[in-house]
Structures are given as C-alpha cells and as structure tokens.
Amino acid sequence: MKERSKAGQAAVWQARLIMLVMINIAQLWILAATVDAALARHYSVLIPLVIASGVCFAITLSIIKWWRPTSRKKTSSGYIR
Amino acid sequence: MSKNLSDESDVQAATAPFQAEFPYERDEEAQVTRREFCNFLGLTSAALFVGAAGFAGKAALDARESLSSPAAPIEGAETLTPNSSLNFNYPTERDSAILIRTADGAYHAYGQKCTHLSCPVYYSRADQRLECPCHEGAFDAATGAVLYGPPPRALDVIEVETRDGQVWATGRNGG
Numbered sequence: 001m002k003e004r005s006k007a008g009q010a011a012v013w014q015a016r017l018i019m020l021v022m023i024n025i026a027q028l029w030i031l032a033a034t035v036d037a038a039l040a041r042h043y044s045v046l047i048p049l050v051i052a053s054g055v056c057f058a059i060t061l062s063i064i065k066w067w068r069p070t071s072r073k074k075t076s077s078g079y080i081r
Numbered sequence: 082m083s084k085n086l087s088d089e090s091d092v093q094a095a096t097a098p099f100q101a102e103f104p105y106e107r108d109e110e111a112q113v114t115r116r117e118f119c120n121f122l123g124l125t126s127a128a129l130f131v132g133a134a135g136f137a138g139k140a141a142l143d144a145r146e147s148l149s150s151p152a153a154p155i156e157g158a159e160t161l162t163p164n165s166s167l168n169f170n171y172p173t174e175r176d177s178a179i180l181i182r183t184a185d186g187a188y189h190a191y192g193q194k195c196t197h198l199s200c201p202v203y204y205s206r207a208d209q210r211l212e213c214p215c216h217e218g219a220f221d222a223a224t225g226a227v228l229y230g231p232p233p234r235a236l237d238v239i240e241v242e243t244r245d246g247q248v249w250a251t252g253r254n255g256g
Contacts, residue, residue, distance in 0.1 A: 013115050020122040027129035034133045038140035039196060040233035046137040053133040060126040064119055 158248035192237030
C-alpha cells in the first residue's frame with residue numbers, strides 16, 4: 001500500500017513538472033509575441049498578452065504552492081511529507 | 082564509502098589538493114531535486130511575466146514620447162550629394178535617424194531602427210533603397226514602405242523641410 005502511495009506521489013510530481021514546463025514554454029511564446037507586437041506597434045494586443053502571461057504565472061504559483069498529492073494529509077504544522 | 086555519480090575520477094584526483102581549501106563536491110552539483118527544479122521553473126515564469134510586462138510598458142512609454150517632436154536643423158544636410166545618406170539624431174539624442182538625398186535631389190528622413198527587431202538600417206546606394214542587414218529586410222527610399230523581408234510595417238517617417246537653405250526635421254510619424 002505504501003509503495004502504491006509513493007508511486008502515486010511520484011506521478012503527481014511528474015505531472016506538476018510537466019505542466020510547469022509547458023506553461024514556461026507558453027510564456028516564452030507570449031514574450032516573443034509581445035516583443036513582436038511592440039515593435040510592430042500593435043498596441044491593442046499588448047495588454048491581453050501581458051494578462052495571459054500573468055495568468056500563466058498565477059497558475060505556476062498555484063501549482064508550486066497549493067497542488068499536493070491527495071494522499072498527503074494536512075496538519076496544523078503543514079503537510080505530512 | 083561514497084558512491085561516484087560522475088565518471089570524472091581523473092578530474093577528482095587532479096582537484097583533490099584544492100578540496101581542502103574549497104570543499105566543493107562536483108557530484109553534488111549534478112543533483113537537482115524535483116522541488117528545486119519546480120522552484121526554478123517558478124522563477125523562470127516570474128521572469129517571463131516581468132519581461133512581457135516590461136516590454137509592453139516600454140512600448141507604451143515610447144508611443145507617448147513620440148507624440149512630441151520639436152523642429153530641429155539637420156547639421157551637414159546641405160552638403161549631402163544626391164544618392165547618399167547622412168545619420169543624425171531626432172527627436173532626442175537617443176533616437177538615431179537617417180537622412181537620404183535621392184538621385185532626384187529630394188530629401189527623405191526615417192527613424193533608423195528596423196521595424197522588425199530594431200537593427201539599424203542603412204542606405205544602399207547601388208540599389209537605392211534602405212536595407213536591414215540583420216534579417217534582409219528592405220524599405221523604399223522615397224516612402225519608407227516595406228519592399229520585402231520580415232519587417233511588419235514601414236519605417237518611422239521624419240518630416241523634413243528646407244528653411245533658408247537649411248534642412249530641418251519637423252516631426253516624426255509612426256510608419
């Protein structure tokens with residue numbers, strides 16, 4: 001049972017890492033599009049691009065700070081490792 | 082007995098005397114935990130967000146600055162021969178610009194930054210057009226319009242006029 005729990009935790013960590021890498025790649029694309037739009041003076045798309053990058057950062061923070069494997073119990077002193 | 086993670090026993094042997102003064106384990110350097118990697122990705126995400134916001138902010142500031150362009154004389158423009166160019170700064174010392182006297186004797190001036198990725202454009206006398214050496218974009222010498230290449234818009238046009246035999250820059254418009 002303990003082995004299964006460990007395997008599950010490893011899978012969740014792996015999923016977190018993959019999602020973080022994907023979000024970073026998306027943000028790289030957004031930064032490139034922002035540079036392109038700024039140089040082309042397409043000002044109307046700049047704010048949506050910055051908001052999209054901010055949303056990506058918020059998702060990244062939420063993944064790092066709050067996503068935990070469900071098998072980990074929360075106590076008053078934090079999560080059981 | 083510690084396990085050797087790298088295959089650098091020769092390097093370790095060679096650096097052994099230094100380890101007393103600089104106890105730096107090469108094997109430990111190669112180990113990055115998942116938590117550390119996650120935090121690194123988080124920092125990267127923050128940096129990319131700040132970069133996008135900074136770039137957008139700078140573009141907005143530049144757009145506001147370009148609205149005010151007081152008239153200024155272009156030194157040395159009178160001596161410019163047809164089919165040649167002269168670099169100058171307008172409207173501020175930080176904004177490089179290029180004045181062209183075409184073969185018919187008319188003056189045209191443009192911001193020197195290529196609209197693709199801001200490389201400086203130069204006047205090609207042989208082809209009588211403005212060219213960007215970075216990604217092979219080209220602009221019309223008489224209008225600043227894109228002839229070919231990756232630039233998404235025309236060059237910034239600087240309006241010029243002749244006052245008492247001297248050439249003046251009188252305003253700058255986005256292309």
